[in-house]
Structure formats: C-alpha cells, structure tokens
Amino acid sequence: MGSKKRSARAREVADFKSQLENGLGGLDGLFANEKRREQKREADHDAAMRWKSCEKKNRYATRDEAEEARKWCEDRGTRGLEIYRCEYCGGWHLTSHPFE
Structure with missing residues (x-):
C-alpha cells in the first residue's frame, strides 16, 4: 500500500480484500509459501541426517x-x-x- 491519496489507498485496500476473498495471493499465498519452505527445510534436514548417520559410514x-x-x-x-x-x-x- 504505497499511495497516500485516499482514493488510491481505498482502491488498494479493496483489491487486497477481494484477493483474500477469492483466495488469490494474500494470506493463502503466504501460508502456501510457508508450507513449501517448511517442507524443504524438513527434506534438507532429513538428507543431512541420512548423510551423517548412514551414507558417510x-x-x-x-x-x-x-x-x-x-x-x-x-x-x-x-x-x-x-x-x-x-x-x-x-x-x-x-x-x-x-x-x-
């Protein structure tokens, strides 16, 4: 939300709310990104543990x-x-x- 004009800000707020209602971007996108990041972190951790406890021995x-x-x-x-x-x-x- 970059504009200081009331009409532009109102438009930005309305666009953001419509995205939330329609499931486009917004919080749904944030949650999906966080879930992907967490899955990647878990996969990387599992690969590191496998290397440490199995593959290098x-x-x-x-x-x-x-x-x-x-x-x-x-x-x-x-x-x-x-x-x-x-x-x-x-x-x-x-x-x-x-x-x-």
Missing part, C-alpha cells in the same frame, strides 16, 4: 560383522565405539557417540 550386513570391525578398531587403539542398526538402510554402523 561403513555399512555392515550383520551385527557380527560390525562387532568384528569394532574389535579390529579397538586392537588399533580406537576405544568406545558403539554399534547401532541404521533406520535408513537397515544395516549396521559404528559410532563414537554413546547412546542415552
């Missing part, structure tokens, strides 16, 4: 294979590794972060 088909890898690491000085089942790929991975 070695995958083991069985828990026994992961246990062997953990023992191999311990023999070479890496202690405190945990084994977990991956929710993304269904395989097994090692992590240095303890589970609560």
